[in-house]
Amino acid sequence: MSATKSQSAKKAAPDAARRSERSRRAIYDAALSLVGEIGYPRTTIEGIAARAGVGKQTIYRWWGSKAEVLMEAFIDLNERNTEVAAERHPGYPGDPAVLPDSGDIEADFKLLLHATVDVLKDPVFEAPARALAAEGLADRAFSEAFVARLLMPGLDLYADRLRAAQEAGQVRTEVDPTIARDLFSGPLAQRWLQNTGPLDHAYADTIVEYALYGIGARPPRS
């Protein structure tokens, strides 16, 4: 949902729906900030409710667990981050289910990774996302649930974009898009998760160029 659509929906809605929307937003914000501050294990529905200024029965009416609240809070944050990217970068689609596709795979992946770097370094995203990643390292089942819901949909879009580039003759047909995507996402993930080096737009550009064109000396062709 775009910011514009959300605004007009609100205008038409009755007071109860408007109050619900306000509560939902307060709960998402509380869940994200709390988990970023104290980590996943110590975050509770009671704590989220207290910070959001709602009763905990309000949370239980909509969600079954703190994991559910957090997953939806991240999906909502991803929608808002996509809107920000669309405002900042002309040509960036405002829909989280759509990646840039100008027909130029290099330009599109650079744009995509610029937006990704911006999100990874945004404190609103970074603190809670690190807390979830840490919990994922301690608990494999938790990791798989969160990865399936929050991370893989984005990585699947990377693969789709690479398939389109194969059809356009920009990526070799024998390349496996579900492996090739890791050349783009993996280096950023490692720098973000393990602090192995600076993470900025220039780095993202270099990674895209190396992944597309290779670092090896190309043999002369006859």
Next chain:
Amino acid sequence: MSATKSQSAKKAAPDAARRSERSRRAIYDAALSLVGEIGYPRTTIEGIAARAGVGKQTIYRWWGSKAEVLMEAFIDLNERNTEVAAERHPGYPGDPAVLPDSGDIEADFKLLLHATVDVLKDPVFEAPARALAAEGLADRAFSEAFVARLLMPGLDLYADRLRAAQEAGQVRTEVDPTIARDLFSGPLAQRWLQNTGPLDHAYADTIVEYALYGIGARPPRS
């Protein structure tokens, strides 16, 4: 130190040194297994001493903190893992400060990443390493200390190997080795840290090929 050297050193050593070596090994093993089971925050010097069957003053005689014990335990484990890789793969150097260098960058990086995959999936390494990575996500200063001591030395070797390949004409001279190394290490790190897909030798081979030769369609040359 290689296994062979260690064995002969032991034979020549007096009883006290032999007892010290046994205690040191027990302390390393206890530290690694304990942090893998209960996580970094709950691991204590007392807990390590109890599991190793030594007095805690024995640990304090050699190390200042649990972080110090763990760092040295990982450095020791890395030495042992290198010996295993050298036994398993003909041509793999038994010295952790030396990477395979047969003169063929593709073969050498495949061998290196095979050995890396083996270590990442070895429970003796995996559980404690995940626990440290999780703590690194919660504590930036902790992350930087551990990365500087345990991760960067290995990544610096990757960059050195790429520089040698540049001199041999196998990697383009304009490539930055401190960024290019991330094309090899980043995808493996992401699959290991975030469970985004299978992590095996075939995956490692594909990553090496894509990184060296690029996924982009190469323009025809005249």
